[in-house]
Amino acid sequence: MKGAILVLSGPSGAGKSTIIHKAGEAIGDYYFSISTTTRAPREGEVDGVDYYFVSKEAFEEGIKAGDFLEYATVHGNYYGTSMLPVQKALDEEKLVIFDIDIQGHRLVRAKLGDVVTSIFITPPTLSELEKRLYGRSTENNEVILKRLKSATNEIKAIAEYDFLIVNDDIQRAAQEFILVANSARLKHCKEDLNGFISQWLEG
Numbered sequence: 001m002k003g004a005i006l007v008l009s010g011p012s013g014a015g016k017s018t019i020i021h022k023a024g025e026a027i028g029d030y031y032f033s034i035s036t037t038t039r040a041p042r043e044g045e046v047d048g049v050d051y052y053f054v055s056k057e058a059f060e061e062g063i064k065a066g067d068f069l070e071y072a073t074v075h076g077n078y079y080g081t082s083m084l085p086v087q088k089a090l091d092e093e094k095l096v097i098f099d100i101d102i103q104g105h106r107l108v109r110a111k112l113g114d115v116v117t118s119i120f121i122t123p124p125t126l127s128e129l130e131k132r133l134y135g136r137s138t139e140n141n142e143v144i145l146k147r148l149k150s151a152t153n154e155i156k157a158i159a160e161y162d163f164l165i166v167n168d169d170i171q172r173a174a175q176e177f178i179l180v181a182n183s184a185r186l187k188h189c190k191e192d193l194n195g196f197i198s199q200w201l202e203g
């Protein structure tokens with residue numbers, strides 16, 4: 001594996017996509033992994049850009065075929081990462097960024113180990129998250145309550161992550177993200193290092 005992997009998790013409404021967008025070119029050549037989901041698109045979301053939106057049946061076919069690097073049920077819908085485009089981006093030495101939940105992070109870490117760098121991104125408090133979710137009004141009450149409940153559970157997994165970014169100031173959060181993303185590229189897995197050691201000894 002030549003590329004690097006950066007996993008982002010955090011409650012919906014933490015500002016993950018805004019941070020990636022702001023970081024833009026400062027993090028070099030990257031591939032943002034587009035997940036597949038069975039949830040309905042929100043207003044303005046585009047199939048193939050924000051997610052691949054599929055039926056439950058199609059998703060379950062994908063599971064059977066072994067297409068997913070990881071998948072999980074989040075807020076009652078399936079979400080998963082397809083292996084093929086990720087593998088291609090890694091072969092092209094890109095930084096691959098995943099926006100996945102805490103279950104996905106555990107699976108990716110178990111499969112890919114020390115080459116993974118992870119960041120948990122969150123608003124400063126639960127009440128601030130609540131304000132943001134109601135403020136963006138893309139979901140109904142029931143969905144927002146479900147998301148807030150998941151957030152109270154997700155926050156307890158912070159210690160499993162390499163870094164924590166508290167997004168109370170978007171400029172600062174984006175700067176911190178740039179630092180971590182660029183450091184993630186310098187991380188190597190153990191196999192890479194063994195190759196390097198052999199070359200170093202012979203060189």
Ligand code: 5GP
Binds near residue numbers: 010099102
């Ligand atoms: P949203 O519905 O707000 O777009 O995403 C809901 C949650 O699903 C977020 O916590 C997001 O990180 C997570 N998620 C998105 N794509 C994936 C995926 O491919 N795998 C997993 N495990 N979680 C995902």
